[in-house]
Amino acid sequence: MPDSVLDMNASGFPCVGVLGVGQLAEHLVEGWCGASVRPRLLLSPRSRARAEALAKQFSLEIAPDNQTLVDRSDVVILALPPERTVEVASGLRFEKRHVVICVAAGLKLEPVANAALPAKTVRAMPVTSASVRESATVLYPGDGAAEETLRLIGSVHVFDDEHTFEVATVTAVYYGWVFRLMAEIAGWLKSRGVDEKEAKKLVAQTTRGVCAMCMEGGKDMATEDRVIGRPGTYTGLGLDLLQRMDAFSAWSETLDAVLKASRRGKVD
Numbered sequence: 053m054p055d056s057v058l059d060m061n062a063s064g065f066p067c068v069g070v071l072g073v074g075q076l077a078e079h080l081v082e083g084w085c086g087a088s089v090r091p092r093l094l095l096s097p098r099s100r101a102r103a104e105a106l107a108k109q110f111s112l113e114i115a116p117d118n119q120t121l122v123d124r125s126d127v128v129i130l131a132l133p134p135e136r137t138v139e140v141a142s143g144l145r146f147e148k149r150h151v152v153i154c155v156a157a158g159l160k161l162e163p164v165a166n167a168a169l170p171a172k173t174v175r176a177m178p179v180t181s182a183s184v185r186e187s188a189t190v191l192y193p194g195d196g197a198a199e200e201t202l203r204l205i206g207s208v209h210v211f212d213d214e215h216t217f218e219v220a221t222v223t224a225v226y227y228g229w230v231f232r233l234m235a236e237i238a239g240w241l242k243s244r245g246v247d248e249k250e251a252k253k254l255v256a257q258t259t260r261g262v263c264a265m266c267m268e269g270g271k272d273m274a275t276e277d278r279v280i281g282r283p284g285t286y287t288g289l290g291l292d293l294l295q296r297m298d299a300f301s302a303w304s305e306t307l308d309a310v311l312k313a314s315r316r317g318k319v320d
């Protein structure tokens with residue numbers, strides 16, 4: 053048995069079936085289509101306008117129906133609304149050779165895995181930066197084919213227990229909040245006279261600089277704020293003010309609330 057989807061297709065690339073062509077799928081497809089190793093992709097037929105636009109843009113095929121998509125794929129991404137995922141998977145025939153990657157937020161592995169038997173099912177949480185191959189994707193449990201497929205659109209972080217995986221998925225909501233934080237700073241710059249385009253570029257590049265220092269520059273994010281923000285500095289003054297306003301603990305409390313909701317599988 054090959055333990056890798058790429059091995060399975062020595063003459064080409066794995067076929068990834070994208071079941072559910074919505075907002076996330078669009079970003080995943082864009083990322084895969086620009087990857088150095090481009091997997092073969094097959095789109096499900098529903099959401100016709102979006103599927104057709106993607107098919108046209110990237111010369112992709114749309115399957116005539118969901119079962120044909122499964123039959124012709126090695127890896128199947130379930131990018132469906134969470135509340136529809138088990139029902140849709142239950143209505144399809146999978147084989148042992150399939151690897152099913154379920155990206156539904158707040159949906160436990162067991163019901164999806166049972167619905168897709170005898171395939172192997174894993175949970176993953178990619179984000180929209182997959183389109184530029186920068187998604188930090190958490191995965192549970194590890195699987196060679198799933199890891200190879202997801203690594204084409206960013207980094208893959210494997211967890212071997214579902215409980216910790218669910219904690220890690222909260223970074224996917226943090227991802228969304230970072231846009232808001234950056235917009236707040238850029239909006240402030242604009243309101244004080246900086247050109248809007250320049251303000252956004254400045255904030256994005258500053259944020260990229262922080263990421264680069266943590267990932268390549270060897271800086272520890274836990275201590276670097278106070279290395280830069282020493283007492284008597286303007287950075288230090290700002291950190292003290294934010295702390296006094298509980299700005300940082302508000303983030304931890306919000307992360308707790310999101311984790312609790314996602315474990316319930318319900319937003320409200």
Ligand SMILES: NC(=O)c1ccc[n+]([C@@H]2O[C@H](COP(=O)([O-])OP(=O)(O)OC[C@H]3O[C@@H](n4cnc5c(N)ncnc54)[C@H](OP(=O)(O)O)[C@@H]3O)[C@@H](O)[C@H]2O)c1
Pocket residue numbers: 071072073074075076077096097098099118130131132133134136140155156157158177178179180224
């Ligand atoms: N968006 C994100 O950034 C993000 C990030 C991580 C995880 N996720 C997860 O990814 C999944 C998709 O999210 P999304 O934001 O992309 O939602 P979305 O835009 O609503 O996409 C879901 C797609 O599935 C389609 N669909 C429904 N039933 C189907 C069926 N029987 N066969 C084929 N397609 C069907 C929907 O079509 P209709 O519109 O015609 O019903 C829709 O196009 C969710 O489970 C979500 O939790 C999303």
